[in-house]
Amino acid sequence: xxxxxxxxxxxxxxxxxxxxxxxxxxxxxxxxxxxxxxxxxxxxxxxxxxxxxxxxxxxxxxxxxxxxxxxxxxxxxxxxxxxxxxxxxxxxxxxxxxxxxxxxxxxxxxxxxxxxxxxxxxxxxxxxxxxxxxxxxxxxxxxxxxxxxxxxxxxxxxxxxxxxxxxxxxxxxxxxxxxxxxxxxxxxxxxxxxxxxxxxxxxxxxxxxxxxxxxxxxxxxxxxxxxxxxxxxxxxxxxxxxxxxxxxxxxxxxxxxxxxxx
Numbered sequence: 001x002x003x004x005x006x007x008x009x010x011x012x013x014x015x016x017x018x019x020x021x022x023x024x025x026x027x028x029x030x031x032x033x034x035x036x037x038x039x040x041x042x043x044x045x046x047x048x049x050x051x052x053x054x055x056x057x058x059x060x061x062x063x064x065x066x067x068x069x070x071x072x073x074x075x076x077x078x079x080x081x082x083x084x085x086x087x088x089x090x091x092x093x094x095x096x097x098x099x100x101x102x103x104x105x106x107x108x109x110x111x112x113x114x115x116x117x118x119x120x121x122x123x124x125x126x127x128x129x130x131x132x133x134x135x136x137x138x139x140x141x142x143x144x145x146x147x148x149x150x151x152x153x154x155x156x157x158x159x160x161x162x163x164x165x166x167x168x169x170x171x172x173x174x175x176x177x178x179x180x181x182x183x184x185x186x187x188x189x190x191x192x193x194x195x196x197x198x199x200x201x202x203x204x205x206x207x208x209x210x211x212x213x214x215x216x217x218x219x220x221x222x223x224x225x226x227x228x229x230x231x232x233x234x235x236x237x238x239x240x241x242x243x244x245x246x247x248x249x250x251x252x253x254x255x256x257x258x259x260x261x262x
Contacts, residue, residue, distance in 0.1 A: 011113065023256035029069035031201075031251045032131060034138060034154050036062040036213050039240040045085060048232060050178050052194050052261070053087040053100055060085060060236060061099070062213055064140055064152050066131050067251070078108040079128040081142050081150060083233060089176060089194060093262040096196065098174025103229055105142055119258050120179025120195035124226060136209075138246060147222045149230045154211035154244045168203035168247065175199055176261070194261040203249035211244030 004010065008018030042058030049055050061084050068077040084099040105126035106112050115121035126149075129140045139153035160168075174196060181191040215234030218227045 011117070026253040026255065027071045028067050028251040028253075029071070031068070031247075031249060032066045033201075033245075033247045034064040034131070034140075034152060034211065035245040035247070036064075036152060036154075036211050037242045037244075038213075038238045039242075040236045040238065044236060048102055049085065049087065049100060050194065052091060053089055053176070056086040056088055056097065058239075059242075060233075062152065064128075064131070065251075073110060076108075078106055078111055079130065079140075080104055080106045080111075081126070081128060081152075084175075087176065089196075089261050091194070091262050094196075096174055096176070096261070098176050098196075101175060101177050102233070117181075119197045119255065120177040120193070121175075121197065122177060124229075126226075144218070144223045144226060147216075147218050149216050149218050149223065149226075151214040151216075152211065153214075154246060155209045156207045156246060157209040158207065160206040160208065165203070165206055168201075168206050168249075170200060170202055172198065172200045179260075195258065196261050197258045198254040200252050200254070201247070201249060202252070203247040205248045207246040209244050209246065210241075212241070 002015045005018060009021050010018040038060055040058050040060050042055060045058055046055050063082045065080050067079065069075055070077060082104040083102045085102065087098065087100040089096045101122055104121055104123045105128060106123055107126060107128040112123040112125060115123045126142045126144050128142045132139050136156045137153065138156060141148050142150040175198065177195045177197060179191055179193050179195045180189055183190050215230065217231050217234050220227050223230065
């Protein structure tokens with residue numbers, strides 16, 4: 001009969017065996033990222049921030065990342081769209097500033113399962129196009145069951161010089177999330193906790209420009225498990241749009257430094 005070993009890590013279906021814990025950074029060697037950010041209504045945004053967190057600024061950051069040459073996927077690739085806000089975690093032990101992830105869409109199963117179960121990232125599935133490049137335009141679309149719900153577009157205007165690039169060379173980030181695993185056959189949660197999952201980025205090139213984000217609300221019939229998320233984000237007013245950034249470089253996830261916040 002199958003038996004679990006205490007010093008092994010497992011993922012469902014766990015009964016096919018576990019693997020030794022390896023405390024190492026996860027390197028994404030080739031990542032192209034478009035970063036859109038804007039000021040919104042703080043009171044409305046606070047409706048989606050758990051009570052343990054304090055919203056620092058009424059700002060929304062939408063990040064599109066095209067990830068390639070991923071070590072833990074044996075060189076494979078995927079795309080993602082994340083939505084986050086700047087926060088401070090106010091706990092009994094921890095007082096940490098960083099970003100809180102409202103939602104992350106990804107277009108492959110493996111990173112979704114690992115991120116949700118192991119590190120508490122609120123990941124869900126979407127079809128996400130690779131970046132389309134047309135002259136100085138960069139754009140992509142996210143959709144679900146054939147229904148587009150997000151269009152991101154950037155006009156590249158200038159590349160940053162070496163002097164301006166220094167702050168993008170090694171950028172640590174306190175990425176925070178809410179890990180929620182529901183009970184089986186009953187309301188409530190078996191696990192409901194705040195999680196810290198640090199990461200850092202190393203940009204080789206950075207461009208600045210203008211951009212826009214366009215949400216399309218979907219009905220229950222079009223997207224029964226996500227329509228309420230899309231609706232909530234699309235209803236946040238855009239008060240002021242900040243410069244859009246395009247970066248190319250490497251990303252490092254840091255599982256050994258991930259932990260539950262208290």
